[in-house]
Amino acid sequence: MIKNIYFDYQATTPVDPRVIDKMLPYFGEIYGNPHSRNHSYGWEAEEAVEIARENVANIINANPKEIIFTSGATESNNLAIKGLAEFYGDKKNHIITCVTEHKCVLESCRFLSEKKNFDVTYLPVKADGLIDLKELEKAITPKTLLVSIMGVHNEIGVIQPLKEIGEICKEKEVFFHTDCAQAVGKILLDVNLMNIDLMSISGHKMYGPKGVGALYVRRKPRVRISAMMSGGGQERGMRSGTLSPALCVGLGEACRIYSTEMDAENKKLMKLKNLLLNGIRSQCDEIYLNGSEDQRVPGNLNLSFAYIEGESLMMGIKNLAVSSGSACTSASLEPSYVLKALGVQEELAHTSLRIGLGRFTTEDDVNKAVDKIVSEVKRLRALSPLWEMAQDGVDLTKINWAAH
Amino acid sequence: MAYSKNLIDHYENPRNVGSLDKDSNEVGTGLVGAPACGDVMKLQIKVSDSGIIEDAKFKTFGCGSAIASSSLITEWVKGKSVDEAHSIKNTEIANHLALPPVKIHCSVLAEDAIKAAIADYKEKNKK
Numbered sequence: 001m002i003k004n005i006y007f008d009y010q011a012t013t014p015v016d017p018r019v020i021d022k023m024l025p026y027f028g029e030i031y032g033n034p035h036s037r038n039h040s041y042g043w044e045a046e047e048a049v050e051i052a053r054e055n056v057a058n059i060i061n062a063n064p065k066e067i068i069f070t071s072g073a074t075e076s077n078n079l080a081i082k083g084l085a086e087f088y089g090d091k092k093n094h095i096i097t098c099v100t101e102h103k104c105v106l107e108s109c110r111f112l113s114e115k116k117n118f119d120v121t122y123l124p125v126k127a128d129g130l131i132d133l134k135e136l137e138k139a140i141t142p143k144t145l146l147v148s149i150m151g152v153h154n155e156i157g158v159i160q161p162l163k164e165i166g167e168i169c170k171e172k173e174v175f176f177h178t179d180c181a182q183a184v185g186k187i188l189l190d191v192n193l194m195n196i197d198l199m200s201i202s203g204h205k206m207y208g209p210k211g212v213g214a215l216y217v218r219r220k221p222r223v224r225i226s227a228m229m230s231g232g233g234q235e236r237g238m239r240s241g242t243l244s245p246a247l248c249v250g251l252g253e254a255c256r257i258y259s260t261e262m263d264a265e266n267k268k269l270m271k272l273k274n275l276l277l278n279g280i281r282s283q284c285d286e287i288y289l290n291g292s293e294d295q296r297v298p299g300n301l302n303l304s305f306a307y308i309e310g311e312s313l314m315m316g317i318k319n320l321a322v323s324s325g326s327a328c329t330s331a332s333l334e335p336s337y338v339l340k341a342l343g344v345q346e347e348l349a350h351t352s353l354r355i356g357l358g359r360f361t362t363e364d365d366v367n368k369a370v371d372k373i374v375s376e377v378k379r380l381r382a383l384s385p386l387w388e389m390a391q392d393g394v395d396l397t398k399i400n401w402a403a404h
Numbered sequence: 405m406a407y408s409k410n411l412i413d414h415y416e417n418p419r420n421v422g423s424l425d426k427d428s429n430e431v432g433t434g435l436v437g438a439p440a441c442g443d444v445m446k447l448q449i450k451v452s453d454s455g456i457i458e459d460a461k462f463k464t465f466g467c468g469s470a471i472a473s474s475s476l477i478t479e480w481v482k483g484k485s486v487d488e489a490h491s492i493k494n495t496e497i498a499n500h501l502a503l504p505p506v507k508i509h510c511s512v513l514a515e516d517a518i519k520a521a522i523a524d525y526k527e528k529n530k531k
Binding site: 307308309310311312315335345346347350382383384385386387388396401 | 407412415418421423435437438439440441442443444445446463464465466467468470471
């Protein structure tokens with residue numbers, strides 16, 4: 001009986017058992033509304049939320065007063081970008097972001113450009129997936145309100161130069177927002193060292209529960225954002241709605257765990273990543289890593305397997321849960337816009353797999369994955385006319401394909 | 405994607421994978437699709453003197469549906485006359501494999517591939 005093995009840690013993560021333990025009392029025992037001021041049910045719930053808030057703040061070197069809880073990074077991204085635009089938009093209406101950002105950032109910017117008279121510059125990325133700092137500097141104008149660049153990329157795992165971006169933004173007096181959903185717990189983050197004004201955090205990317213996240217909003221100097229949700233004025237008026245103590249506690253505990261375990265976990269992941277990559281490369285040719293190899297978190301391997309198509313490979317390794325940048329696996333039949341932005345040729349984009357390693361991945365898992373992937377790659381290449389032509393020395397770029 | 409049993413069968417146990425001698429006059433070769441689109445099918449048929457397809461081989465770069473469609477069509481054309489093979493419709497392939505709507509184009513490509521192979525054979529054997 002073949003067991004399924006999870007290799008999609010960028011899509012989501014299981015909740016750490018220690019986090020579950022911390023969360024459970026807040027469903028049935030300590031069930032008060034944390035905003036109830038008048039009785040111990042409320043006070044107990046509030047205390048738990050405030051401890052969680054402190055845990056979140058500590059991992060990014062922020063003050064707890066600068067953390068507001070949200071439903072996740074999508075909400076945080078929307079709130080940061082649209083909230084900032086709403087507050088300051090009549091004076092400055094230019095935003096700079098990057099072509100490889102997550103859809104919620106791109107869509108928020110698009111909304112502002114279409115409906116709120118904003119101009120948006122989408123910076124390209126280099127072939128390694130990183131932005132060019134000189135291009136960023138050139139793009140800033142007196143009307144620029146905000147630069148939004150994510151810390152770690154969800155598809156290719158590359159780490160953007162946050163400290164350098166923060167320096168540029170501080171010098172030019174532009175707000176700096178960073179979507180750190182994939183970065184918290186994976187790289188060292190310090191909102192003061194990096195001059196970050198707004199940061200989005202996601203619970204379910206870091207072994208916390210789904211449905212909760214946070215937004216860091218700088219207080220010194222003060223960053224103002226307009227609330228998107230009207231209501232009781234919770235979270236310093238920035239995000240109304242009753243907080244779920246269970247979810248907040250979950251996010252807090254996930255952060256607290258990382259504050260002591262990040263380095264050890266990264267070391268382990270690096271070892272596993274090398275085992276996987278070397279295992280595949282030593283047995284198969286023409287395997288390409290998408291995105292920078294060294295400015296990258298160890299848990300993300302986005303690989304192109306030349307001459308075979310991604311969805312067919314995923315079907316072949318069906319007991320390994322991964323995802324692909326191939327068109328066939330996206331509803332629109334377009335290959336990944338991220339790989340396209342890296343300049344990856346379309347035919348290679350169709351061949352890509354994202355393999356994610358995480359806290360609960362074992363060496364045995366990796367060895368099984370190497371065996372399965374290698375055997376499927378060999379089988380599918382034997383099936384592939386492109387592999388056949390390449391072996392025969394045919395230059396595939398010279399063929400006149402009858403595209404349909 | 406939840407695929408049908410037939411589709412998965414053709415994907416896991418593809419029939420007639422391989423190549424025929426493309427220089428032979430008995431062989432027609434069809435190469436359709438493009439790597440940039442994520443689908444390339446090479447289909448070859450070997451035709452007897454009496455115009456019956458004796459053998460068929462395929463190689464495909466593409467998703468599970470593409471591999472299954474091309475495998476299926478090589479199975480179907482064997483033993484048929486060239487004209488019969490030419491009249492196979494992509495809808496028959498799509499139905500047999502229960503292709504989801506977003507994958508119908510894979511069956512279209514398979515139909516194009518067999519037609520291309522037949523055209524190549526006829527071109528080689530113009531009397």
